[in-house]
Amino acid sequence: MTERAHNFSAGPAALPTDVLEQARDEMLDYGGTGMSVMEMSHRSDTFISIAETAEKDFRELLGISDDYHVLFLQGGATQQFGAIPLNLLGDAQSAAYVNTGSWSTKAIEEAGRFCTVRVAASSEGTKFDRIPAVADWQVEPGDAYLHICSNETIGGVQFHDIPAASVPLVADMSSDILSRPVDVNRFALIYAGAQKNIGPAGLTLVVVRKDILAARRMRDGSPSMLDYRVHAKADSMSNTPPTYAWYLAGLVFKWLKRQGGLTAMAQINRRKAQTLYDAIDNSNFYSSPVARENRSWMNIPFTLPDATLDKDFLRGAEARGMQNLKGHRSVGGMRASIYNAVSQASVDALVSYMGEFERERG
Numbered sequence: 242m243t244e245r246a247h248n249f250s251a252g253p254a255a256l257p258t259d260v261l262e263q264a265r266d267e268m269l270d271y272g273g274t275g276m277s278v279m280e281m282s283h284r285s286d287t288f289i290s291i292a293e294t295a296e297k298d299f300r301e302l303l304g305i306s307d308d309y310h311v312l313f314l315q316g317g318a319t320q321q322f323g324a325i326p327l328n329l330l331g332d333a334q335s336a337a338y339v340n341t342g343s344w345s346t347k348a349i350e351e352a353g354r355f356c357t358v359r360v361a362a363s364s365e366g367t368k369f370d371r372i373p374a375v376a377d378w379q380v381e382p383g384d385a386y387l388h389i390c391s392n393e394t395i396g397g398v399q400f401h402d403i404p405a406a407s408v409p410l411v412a413d414m415s416s417d418i419l420s421r422p423v424d425v426n427r428f429a430l431i432y433a434g435a436q437k438n439i440g441p442a443g444l445t446l447v448v449v450r451k452d453i454l455a456a457r458r459m460r461d462g463s464p465s466m467l468d469y470r471v472h473a474k475a476d477s478m479s480n481t482p483p484t485y486a487w488y489l490a491g492l493v494f495k496w497l498k499r500q501g502g503l504t505a506m507a508q509i510n511r512r513k514a515q516t517l518y519d520a521i522d523n524s525n526f527y528s529s530p531v532a533r534e535n536r537s538w539m540n541i542p543f544t545l546p547d548a549t550l551d552k553d554f555l556r557g558a559e560a561r562g563m564q565n566l567k568g569h570r571s572v573g574g575m576r577a578s579i580y581n582a583v584s585q586a587s588v589d590a591l592v593s594y595m596g597e598f599e600r601e602r603g
């Protein structure tokens with residue numbers, strides 16, 4: 242087998258090798274059926290069992306009660322930017338959004354097609370380097386919900402506490418779901434595209450409180466495929482779901498349980514992030530643009546003293562098996578995405594290379 246890369250991709254991102262090996266072993270013949278999971282009817286007993294087990298494990302990992310639906314959908318987190326207002330506005334005219342970076346901005350733009358968006362707070366004035374102080378957020382009782390992005394994948398800004406909310410709280414957790422325990426009961430709705438921390442692209446998870454769906458009606462004229470009630474009623478099989486991605490997500494959930502669940506993952510992830518932030522903070526060469534208390538454990542942008550060094554840094558990293566460290570074009574510099582499947586050993590390799598590069602070029 243060729244050696245696996247140290248893969249710091251922001252998404253689609255690294256998956257656990259154990260999971261890929263299991264998928265490989267089951268590729269041609271899943272459990273004696275003589276076919277691949279991707280060749281099976283979604284209505285077959287075999288697939289329904291795969292689907293139900295995955296949902297059960299996901300609920301167990303996050304502690305999701307029966308008060309919530311869990312939906313396995315397509316269309317990415319981006320589709321949810323529109324589906325959320327269509328499902329949750331009800332008779333309200335406005336929704337509140339906190340703007341902490343690129344993904345919040347996109348969610349705001351899309352919601353603006355359907356309602357008045359109240360930007361409750363924004364850190365745009367400081368280049369999205371922090372979470373605006375919660376005490377200053379402007380939310381009105383008439384706002385249908387309050388939307389946050391729990392982890393800004395591009396800027397590397399993360400909520401480390403769930404903010405108090407006077408209206409139902411909605412969170413885009415695409416890039417930090419399953420990285421740590423979360424009190425789901427504090428949220429009306431949580432959504433996440435799978436390709437960061439869950440599985441392959443093509444699957445989107447939505448966790449939504451049943452009573453809110455029952456109390457609010459879908460905006461007139463909306464496609465039924467965007468209606469959570471339609472998907473909930475059909476156990477996410479109103480049309481063909483992304484079966485193979487659902488299966489792989491299920492393997493990832495089993496893997497997470499074997500690691501000790503989300504409490505164990507939080508410890509591992511915190512240590513990985515600390516290793517990298519220490520390396521940045523203890524050098525006069527690398528810097529982090531993010532306020533310390535809001536730094537992400539998942540996506541860590543950092544810059545070199547001079548952007549002309551970036552190319553050499555990346556070339557050296559690739560020569561040592563480290564891939565996808567180039568920062569997002571809107572931020573520049575580097576970004577290491579260190580989701581659940583990225584090991585401490587990969588972070589250690591990066592930190593060791595950073596030290597080496599600094600000694601040579603600093």
Ligand SMILES: *Cc1c(COP(=O)(O)O)cnc(C)c1O
Pocket residue numbers: 252316317318319320344390392393394413414415416434435437
């Ligand atoms: C990647 C990402 C998205 C967009 O996801 P798609 O699946 O490409 O639509 C939205 N929000 C966050 C926080 C992300 O990381």
